[in-house]
């Protein structure tokens with residue numbers, strides 16, 4: 092049986108509750124496309140039968156699986172050239188200068204998907220600021236989806252993934268080939284760690300971060316949730332730290348917390364200190 096509008100409304104509600112992601116009703120057909128494996132694994136005959144199962148037998152893992160399956164995990168190494176130019180030329184050198192006496196850097200790839208963003212930052216540091224190889228550096232990647240977190244932890248990428256955005260020289264220097272896959276080198280792995288985390292739920296204890304990358308995830312949240320996420324980002328940001336958003340994203344909800352600064356090509360945010 093085909094799903095009714097109220098079945099889809101229920102599925103959208105499950106996603107909203109679990110991950111704060113808003114799904115527009117015009118995209119209802121995505122549920123049919125993306126939930127098929129979960130529907131079968133749960134022993135339901137079709138999506139409508141599965142909705143009944145969710146409604147009657149409130150197994151939390153099934154609700155989480157629905158939200159996870161509906162996430163959009165699009166990412167790539169060095170995604171958005173301008174942003175990575177800005178990191179290489181302005182942000183990372185400035186942070187390294189400011190932190191040279193403590194020799195410690197904490198970077199957060201919030202919504203890290205399959206890990207390419209975090210590993211790209213590690214490559215930039217090793218390549219352009221080699222002194223940081225002897226520092227206490229941690230790049231923490233977090234995502235709501237346990238599946239992509241495990242993928243990032245595994246640190247093995249298919250040819251199609253390394254062909255997107257990773258310069259050949261970096262590929263050969265920082266990854267090794269193992270049959271059809273490329274594996275992140277142990278020295279990059281040593282500075283990157285990944286964990287499951289919902290940005291819209293109360294956050295676990297976190298260190299103070301020098302740089303937060305919050306890219307290409309805000310668009311899935313309501314304005315209220317975006318406001319809450321900015322507050323959380325402000326709490327964990329060093330007063331002289333940086334916040335980077337996706338290219339098409341702006342931080343209107345955060346104007347009392349972060350201020351935009353501009354360089355020739357790109358812009359970024361700095362926390363506004365509370366008095």
Ligand SMILES: C[S@@+](CC[C@H](N)C(=O)[O-])C[C@H]1O[C@@H](n2cnc3c(N)ncnc32)[C@H](O)[C@@H]1O
Pocket residue numbers: 110111112162163164165166167170201202203204205208233234235236239288289290291305306307308311337
């Ligand atoms: C489009 S990817 C962006 C990945 C990377 N930041 C980039 O820009 O390439 C968005 C990621 O946000 C994650 N996500 C969605 N809602 C989330 C939430 N409430 N908390 C944490 N991560 C979330 C998704 O699982 C997905 O992997």
